[in-house]
Amino acid sequence: MAQTILVIDDEKAIRRALIDILSMEGFKVEEAADGAEGIQKIESNTYDCILCDIKMPKMDGIEVLKKAQELKPDIPFIVISGHGSIETAVDAVKKGAFDYISKPPDLNRLLITVRNAMDKKLLVAETKQLRKRISKSSEMIGESSPMKKIKETIEKVAPTEARVLITGDNGAGKELVARNIHELSTRKNAPLVEVNCAAIPSELIESELFGHEKGSFTSAIKQRIGKFEQASGGTLFMDEIGDMSMDAQAKVLRALQEGKITRVGGEKEIKVDVRVIAATNKNLMEEVEAKKFRLDLYHRLGVILIHVPSLNDRKDDIPLLVTHFLKEISDEYKQASKEIDKEAIKALQTYNWTGNIRELRNAVERLIILADKKITKKDVEQYIFMN
Secondary structure, three states, rough: OOOEEEEOOHHHHHHHHHEEEEEHHOOOOEEOHHHHHHHHHHOOOOOOOOEEEEEOOOOHHHHHHHHHHHHOOOOOOOEEOOOOHHHHHHHHOOOEEEEHHHOOOOHHHHHHHHHHHHHHHHHHHHHHHHHHHHHHOOOOOOOOOOHHHHHHHHHHOOOOOOOOOEEOOOOOHHHHHHHHHHHOOOOOOOOOEEHHHHHHHOHHHHHHHHHOEEEEEEEEOEEEOHOOOOOOOEEEEEOOOHHOOHHHHHHHHHHHHHEEOEEOOOOOEEEEEEEEEEEEEHHHHHHHHOOOOOOOHHHHEEEEEEEEEEEEEOOOHHHHHHHHHHHHHHHHHHOOEEEEEHHHHHHHOOOOOOOOHHHHHHHHHHHHOOOOOEEEEHHHHHHHOOO
């Protein structure tokens, strides 16, 4: 589908020249003879870019720019200026215009400016969509008593610098809790860096966390910045902390105590400003008794303890979770959200969810794919209970 450009200029010759040039490049072009007409068109139509003259009767380009920003702030606005109004054009850019083009318009500069403006519009739209998806993926769904308690704790803890230790079964939502703490913290505009301690071989965990210098070991062909440095100023989420080696635990403890790290193979101490949130599916006190986890590190990490209940302990939340996943997954598939009847929901509430929230989401996705327009109890029995 052709992108649409609105040209606003009181000089008919300029309008015709711009329309001819842009049309030849495959753009759909509409025109307005003055600012007032331009605003009317902006109100009632959608455009991918606006080209507007600075000096016009009834309403000048700066006024049109201001009004356009109120009506459609995401449309890139390019001003067209005569030689005597360059300063005004620069001022327009300061006030939000994407760029300006001098009269008579140079063909190459015109097309480059328009394409750059549209690329920026697309990038802004993609960024907004990505932020929306991230926000949705971090949403905590549930109104059960355990979930209300967790949300209340997060609201109290997030604005502080306190370290948090999150416990709970795999798939229960520990990462979600960590993200919400970060999003509500004073560090929300800084990075949230995640590291899964269980997924990294013990011989590489120190390099992953603290980085390494070139030549510090056989495969260290260049310097590497570790997770602590990457997260400096923000939050470091250390998932499955109970699987970390004792040697790595000692270095993490030092980093927490002193706010400094040393890269593997390096000698220089590097200051880091990191808030650490840790999570585990293990009972760390049992690990301490088995001499697999340091007691002093446990106390450093566990300033605030948050336990995320299993889905089997919060089955009252299943209706809300299912509704949420139906909408979320249907949006991902770009299709209308399916309905689910009450008996199907009740059936899901009787199931033993050993995989917790992750398993429930997979089940909902399976039902969306395999069931008809409305998900029934029979669908649940056929596609969930029989698996």
